[in-house]
Amino acid sequence: MSISEIYASGEQKSHIAHFAAIANIAVVDGQMNDDEIKLLKQFAGKLNIDEHQYATVIKNLDKYPIPSANSKEERLEYIFELFRMxxxxxxxxxxxxxxxxxxxIGLGCNSERAKDIIKKSIKIFGGDISFENYKYLLDTIE
Structure with missing residues (x-):
């Protein structure tokens, strides 16, 4: 373990755990494709994951805990980013x-709430939403 790993801030450890969750989503169905790799690199930049950390995480995906979320908004942001991947x-x-x-569930949703968020997210990301919901989303986005 390097000195930087020993003294990594709590926030950086959370970023690494979240990045590992995103990477896990990318590989769970087999090899990562080019679009997944490109998006994963974008998330690495956003989460301040350097090349060494990136390589370490990819080689050891099963070694990272599910990241914790401190608020409902943070929990939804994590789930949103997982759905993007x-x-x-x-x-x-x-x-x-x-x-x-x-x-x-690991982020703090109960099972029913998790199913509800996932069901709605699939409709949104899969393009299977009604026109009324589409209008609502357009009206609420600034």
């Missing part, structure tokens, strides 16, 4: 569905 290949498969449910 899931839909990088424009579909969700059974392994991804099981893993996102596990993560939603």
């Amino acid at each position: 899931i839909y990088a290949d424009h579909k969700i498969d059974e392994q991804e569905l099981k893993l996102i449910h596990k993560y939603a």
Whole structure:
């Protein structure tokens, strides 16, 4: 373990755990495709994950805990980012569905709330929303 790993801030440890969750979503259905790799690198930049940390996380995906979320908004942001990775290949498969449910519960949702968020997220990301819901989303986005 390097000195930087020993003294990593709590926030950086949380970023690494969240990045590992995103990477897990990317590989759960097999090899990462180019779109998933590109998105994963974008998340690495956003979360201040350097190249060494990136490589370490990718090699040891099962070694990271589910990140903790301190608020409802943070929990939804994490789930949103996981769905962005899931839909990088424009579909969700059974392994991804099981893993996102596990993560939603790990982030603090009860099972029913997790199922509800996932169901709605699939409709939104999969493009299966009604016109009324589409209008609502457009009206609420600034």
